[in-house]
Amino acid sequence: MSEFKVQHRDGEGVSVIDLRGYLDAHTAPDLENAFQKLLNEKKFNIVVNCKDLSYISSAGLGVFMAFIEDVRKNQGDIKLTNMSPKVYNVFDLLGFPILYEIYKDELEAVKKFGERR
Amino acid sequence: MPPTSTRRENPSSDILPLFEFSNVVNSSLDLKFILGTVLLTVMGKMLVSKGMVLLKRERGSFEIVNAKGLDPQLIGQPVSIDKPMRTITAVDRIAPDGREWVGFFKSHEQKLLIPIVTQRHVAGFLTLGGRFAGRAFSRTDKQLINSLVNLSGSAIEKALMIDRLKEANRNLDRKFQELNTLFDLSKEFNVVLDADKVIRLLTFSLLGQIGVNRYAICLNEHGSLKIVASRLDAPMGSLDVLRQICFLKTAELTEDLAKQKKFRQTAEELRKLRIEVVIPMQIQNQVKGAILLGERLRGGSYNAGDLEFLYSLANLAIISVENARLFHETLEKQRMEDELAIAREIQQGLLPRTLPQIHRFDIAASNIPSKQVGGDYYDVVTISPNEYVFVIGDVSGKGTGAALLMANVQASLRAFAPMGLSLSEATSRINNLTCANTGQGKFITFFWGSLNLETRSFRYVNAGHNPPFLLRADGGVERLEIGGIILGLMQTVSPYPEGAVTLESGDLIVMFTDGVSEAMNARNEDFTEERLEQLLKQIRTLPAKQIISKIQEALDVYTRGTPQSDDITMLVLRAL
Numbered sequence: 072m073s074e075f076k077v078q079h080r081d082g083e084g085v086s087v088i089d090l091r092g093y094l095d096a097h098t099a100p101d102l103e104n105a106f107q108k109l110l111n112e113k114k115f116n117i118v119v120n121c122k123d124l125s126y127i128s129s130a131g132l133g134v135f136m137a138f139i140e141d142v143r144k145n146q147g148d149i150k151l152t153n154m155s156p157k158v159y160n161v162f163d164l165l166g167f168p169i170l171y172e173i174y175k176d177e178l179e180a181v182k183k184f185g186e187r188r
Numbered sequence: 189m190p191p192t193s194t195r196r197e198n199p200s201s202d203i204l205p206l207f208e209f210s211n212v213v214n215s216s217l218d219l220k221f222i223l224g225t226v227l228l229t230v231m232g233k234m235l236v237s238k239g240m241v242l243l244k245r246e247r248g249s250f251e252i253v254n255a256k257g258l259d260p261q262l263i264g265q266p267v268s269i270d271k272p273m274r275t276i277t278a279v280d281r282i283a284p285d286g287r288e289w290v291g292f293f294k295s296h297e298q299k300l301l302i303p304i305v306t307q308r309h310v311a312g313f314l315t316l317g318g319r320f321a322g323r324a325f326s327r328t329d330k331q332l333i334n335s336l337v338n339l340s341g342s343a344i345e346k347a348l349m350i351d352r353l354k355e356a357n358r359n360l361d362r363k364f365q366e367l368n369t370l371f372d373l374s375k376e377f378n379v380v381l382d383a384d385k386v387i388r389l390l391t392f393s394l395l396g397q398i399g400v401n402r403y404a405i406c407l408n409e410h411g412s413l414k415i416v417a418s419r420l421d422a423p424m425g426s427l428d429v430l431r432q433i434c435f436l437k438t439a440e441l442t443e444d445l446a447k448q449k450k451f452r453q454t455a456e457e458l459r460k461l462r463i464e465v466v467i468p469m470q471i472q473n474q475v476k477g478a479i480l481l482g483e484r485l486r487g488g489s490y491n492a493g494d495l496e497f498l499y500s501l502a503n504l505a506i507i508s509v510e511n512a513r514l515f516h517e518t519l520e521k522q523r524m525e526d527e528l529a530i531a532r533e534i535q536q537g538l539l540p541r542t543l544p545q546i547h548r549f550d551i552a553a554s555n556i557p558s559k560q561v562g563g564d565y566y567d568v569v570t571i572s573p574n575e576y577v578f579v580i581g582d583v584s585g586k587g588t589g590a591a592l593l594m595a596n597v598q599a600s601l602r603a604f605a606p607m608g609l610s611l612s613e614a615t616s617r618i619n620n621l622t623c624a625n626t627g628q629g630k631f632i633t634f635f636w637g638s639l640n641l642e643t644r645s646f647r648y649v650n651a652g653h654n655p656p657f658l659l660r661a662d663g664g665v666e667r668l669e670i671g672g673i674i675l676g677l678m679q680t681v682s683p684y685p686e687g688a689v690t691l692e693s694g695d696l697i698v699m700f701t702d703g704v705s706e707a708m709n710a711r712n713e714d715f716t717e718e719r720l721e722q723l724l725k726q727i728r729t730l731p732a733k734q735i736i737s738k739i740q741e742a743l744d745v746y747t748r749g750t751p752q753s754d755d756i757t758m759l760v761l762r763a764l
Binding site (some may be wrong): 095096097099100103128129130131132133134135136137139140160161164165166167169170 | 358361362365368369372373375376377385388389391392393394395396397399400401419484485486487488
């Protein structure tokens with residue numbers, strides 16, 4: 072099992088969170104902390120890059136749900152990118168594509184934030 | 189098979205395109221593509237500008253899945269057609285009596301109804317509007333249309349099957365995902381011993397799996413449900429809701445609750461909060477908590493499968509919450525026991541290990557601490573070969589606090605006793621120190637006396653302690669009660685008066701704490717000082733040690749069947 076890791080980069084008014092490994096009930100609090108930190112710093116334009124994410128459980132998806140309302144209330148958004156088909160399938164099964172913007176590539180998502188401004 | 193049996197005026201011009209068409213539709217498994225191709229081919233051949241395809245969804249109900257030349261909003265709309273015809277029929281020829289759908293087709297200018305028959309069942313319809321320039325459909329036209337639709341029949345059937353398999357596959361995927369969630373959580377719950385964390389993980393899983401943003405999770409605390417995590421638009425107006433939830437046996441939809449008379453009010457409250465479903469969390473049929481969920485953001489209502497999943501999840505979580513609670517209770521109990529052990533150690537450390545041998549006096553003492561460790565204390569301090577101080581006291585409260593306060597008093601009395609101060613003066617100082625060192629509500633009943641071997645006088649101060657008995661050799665009984673208020677209540681304003689008695693041979697002083705006089709029997713009655721006095725009169729001539737054991741025996745008999753609630757301490761001094 073690969074270890075879960077949350078990494079955060081800042082650039083051009085958009086914060087990128089890189090996810091790696093298993094995002095499940097055990098590691099969900101790590102992502103929660105990462106989001107909470109961004110919100111505390113008033114950073115609401117968030118891209119989550121799932122390139123190295125190998126598994127996501129519903130507890131992991133729940134973290135996105137827990138923050139999306141506050142983020143959007145502050146004119147921001149959480150956009151997801153670079154999902155493997157396996158990870159996308161879970162998002163799709165639980166109906167997330169209706170609720171979140173999902174892009175093939177991180178740059179695309181970052182650009183979307185740019186267009187709005 | 190190609191329509192070799194159908195007679196055509198000019199067969200060669202029709203058969204080739206038919207083959208091509210058959211190849212195209214039969215090489216695809218994409219239902220949308222097949223239906224689109226059939227519809228467009230027929231419309232092209234017949235020069236028709238409006239047409240639709242309907243597929244059977246359930247008995248008597250069809251859904252418009254394709255529409256050309258018509259409002260695209262028609263797609264997805266249901267049309268109920270009972271007893272669907274199995275041959276090509278002109279809409280105008282169908283008697284409209286009671287058939288709403290006839291009017292529907294007419295209103296969209298559909299003239300011809302062509303059934304799509306697979307395995308002898310009507311799987312759907314293709315409908316066509318009027319032909320270009322008002323031309324009618326000839327018999328040959330109808331045969332060609334029939335051929336095209338029949339040719340695509342098996343392709344449609346295959347594609348329908350594939351769609352059904354895909355749907356079944358997706359449902360399996362979803363079930364698998366649900367099981368994964370339960371597995372993921374149970375794995376994590378097993379190692380988490382913190383109820384707050386269990387609730388957070390449960391919340392995340394609910395939000396993710398169900399896709400809700402309005403929720404409340406309640407737990408039973410001291411007999412009633414309390415919200416421990418929530419995101420609601422407004423605070424819950426009435427606590428009655430939570431009270432009523434305790435009567436739920438299974439997961440219930442708010443709309444179903446509204447139909448039951450006793451839950452109608454509750455359902456109304458829940459509806460205001462936009463709560464759509466309530467899931468009780470149970471252990472052995474007792475509601476220990478509940479999950480309340482709002483609408484699903486991705487649409488759709490809660491079905492039986494969802495409720496089943498939620499019920500499993502809820503019960504999994506509550507067991508973990510309960511385990512965490514029990515774990516912390518055990519931990520807390522352990523901590524308290526550890527603290528009591530420390531208190532007992534301090535207290536026992538303060539008591540003298542051996543009593544001094546005093547010429548022509550017989551002394552004995554005992555202390556039996558209660559389970560909670562009270563604040564009893566006794567001491568015999570040697571001031572000089574001619575002078576001894578006897579102390580007995582009782583600190584209010586129990587446990588470490590009482591033990592530490594007693595340690596304080598012991599330190600100050602041992603410091604003051606050899607300084608040559610009068611008992612009165614020393615008592616005042618100890619009181620002032622105690623007042624400075626204790627918080628509100630902590631005080632000490634205290635008695636001490638100084639025995640002079642030369643004069644055989646016993647000077648004493650009683651600061652609110654149970655007055656010791658002085659049993660004279662001639663049979664008289666006196667109480668040593670001269671003194672002042674208990675220590676630690678207020679700074680000394682007037683000096684503590686001293687009492688003095690002279691001890692003749694055979695006189696007996698018995699000092700005791702309220703653990704003796706207030707020892708309780710099974711009927712909650714005190715042993716009382718009167719009963720103690722009666723007993724002392726009977727045993728007064730015994731040696732000091734035996735007096736203590738006789739009192740202890742009497743207490744044991746009196747309190748049989750009840751636990752010892754306070755320390756029992758005695759200090760006995762007999763003049764020989």
